[in-house]
Amino acid sequence: MVVELISSRDRTRARELIEQSGLRFEENFQTLVGVFSGGTLVATAARDRNVFKMFAVRADFQGGSLLGELVTELVRGGYHAGFQSFFVFTPPRTAPSFRALNFTPLLNHHKVSLLEYGNGLADYLEKHRPLVRQGQNGAVVVNCNPFTLGHLYLIEEAARRVDHLYIFVVREDRSIFPFEVRYRLVSEGVKHLRKVSVLDSSDYAVSGVTFPSYFLKADDDSQALQIELDLVLFAKHIAPAFNIKKRFIGTEPYCRTTRLYSEEMHRVLAPFGLETVQLQRKTRDGEAISAFRVREALRREAYQTVQRLVPPTTMEFLRSREARAILERLQSQQRRH
Amino acid sequence: MRIRQKAQAGTMQSSDLMVFLEPGDELRIDIDSTVKKQFEHLIRQQVETVLARHGVTTGHIRINDRGALDYAIIARVEAGLKRACE
Numbered sequence: 001m002v003v004e005l006i007s008s009r010d011r012t013r014a015r016e017l018i019e020q021s022g023l024r025f026e027e028n029f030q031t032l033v034g035v036f037s038g039g040t041l042v043a044t045a046a047r048d049r050n051v052f053k054m055f056a057v058r059a060d061f062q063g064g065s066l067l068g069e070l071v072t073e074l075v076r077g078g079y080h081a082g083f084q085s086f087f088v089f090t091p092p093r094t095a096p097s098f099r100a101l102n103f104t105p106l107l108n109h110h111k112v113s114l115l116e117y118g119n120g121l122a123d124y125l126e127k128h129r130p131l132v133r134q135g136q137n138g139a140v141v142v143n144c145n146p147f148t149l150g151h152l153y154l155i156e157e158a159a160r161r162v163d164h165l166y167i168f169v170v171r172e173d174r175s176i177f178p179f180e181v182r183y184r185l186v187s188e189g190v191k192h193l194r195k196v197s198v199l200d201s202s203d204y205a206v207s208g209v210t211f212p213s214y215f216l217k218a219d220d221d222s223q224a225l226q227i228e229l230d231l232v233l234f235a236k237h238i239a240p241a242f243n244i245k246k247r248f249i250g251t252e253p254y255c256r257t258t259r260l261y262s263e264e265m266h267r268v269l270a271p272f273g274l275e276t277v278q279l280q281r282k283t284r285d286g287e288a289i290s291a292f293r294v295r296e297a298l299r300r301e302a303y304q305t306v307q308r309l310v311p312p313t314t315m316e317f318l319r320s321r322e323a324r325a326i327l328e329r330l331q332s333q334q335r336r337h
Numbered sequence: 338m339r340i341r342q343k344a345q346a347g348t349m350q351s352s353d354l355m356v357f358l359e360p361g362d363e364l365r366i367d368i369d370s371t372v373k374k375q376f377e378h379l380i381r382q383q384v385e386t387v388l389a390r391h392g393v394t395t396g397h398i399r400i401n402d403r404g405a406l407d408y409a410i411i412a413r414v415e416a417g418l419k420r421a422c423e
Contacts, residue, residue: 079345
């Protein structure tokens with residue numbers, strides 16, 4: 001029987017089992033479950049939001065029903081927590097065991113396989129089918145924290161170079177402006193443009209899925225690997241569905257992670273026949289416009305500067321009552337993104 | 338009967354299935370199965386029969402099957418319905 005492991009003693013046992021299996025124990029999870037036999041823990045697994053991880057089954061219990069039991073329990077808990085589909089990142093050699101449990105492979109990399117339980121990706125594509133346009137289309141993936149004249153410029157320039165432009169707004173809510181607001185400001189800011197569509201990136205572009213690195217070796221660069229997987233996912237599943245042939249990015253002066261991402265993009269997308277187009281950023285007062293710059297100005301309450309960096313739609317929001325709480329948080333907090 | 342709330346029944350063990358039910362404006366049945374190619378139509382038929390027997394005409398039902406036999410499908414769908422319609 002699968003039970004939830006709550007006590008620190010049980011968690012220590014789980015950690016030992018995971019480490020004995022050559023994996024690393026990660027602290028971030030919502031649920032840790034396990035199976036005991038004769039007083040010893042023989043199988044364990046964890047769920048972090050919609051990601052399953054740290055599956056470990058003692059060697060003499062492998063090949064039986066335990067994996068199915070663990071998955072059942074994690075699916076049950078995750079479903080009640082409001083998730084419809086689930087991801088599992090595993091070493092490629094264990095991917096077949098998950099396929100037998102009806103997980104669909106989303107991508108295979110020589111270091112990691114990503115599989116999905118449920119129809120998340122298919123549902124996502126189905127939901128957006130009305131937006132599909134024929135032609136040579138393009139895509140930008142943007143966070144827009146918040147939407148600036150720089151974003152608008154990038155989008156306008158990109159839209160001129162393709163038949164239709166898809167604007168994927170990053171779903172992940174780690175930004176000071178919540179997704180709903182970011183999405184709305186983008187939609188309002190591009191309303192005057194024909195031939196563009198604004199979409200929720202969901203978990204499939206610059207994913208909010210926390211990439212677990214529990215099975216990677218210490219010298220593997222998990223950040224670089226995550227970026228690569230993210231781009232392959234885009235190239236394999238998203239781009240073909242929307243006839244996307246070009247992906248646009250702005251030159252990145254500030255953020256190291258974003259710059260690393262841009263550099264990887266050329267390398268990873270090319271083999272899929274996708275062109276990466278880097279566009280020079282729009283400048284104002286001799287400096288590139290960025291959301292970072294806007295946030296800094298907001299922090300200093302330099303609203304005249306802000307006004308020079310954002311479109312009227314964003315400015316209107318920043319002046320609204322709704323924005324007040326966000327601005328207060330921004331001023332009390334120092335964050336990178 | 339009417340599906341009023343989210344509910345789930347069954348397991349991912351071999352020869353079993355998991356059923357997920359949610360309220361919805363129309364009837365939608367999604368089936369995922371390790372034997373989907375061969376048996377999707379028969380699984381669907383079983384699910385539809387159970388739903389019809391209970392007069393369920395709306396809702397979103399997802400089946401994740403690992404080669405369950407008919408009686409298991411019927412039992413799991415019924416259990417799920419009872420939880421969803423309470």
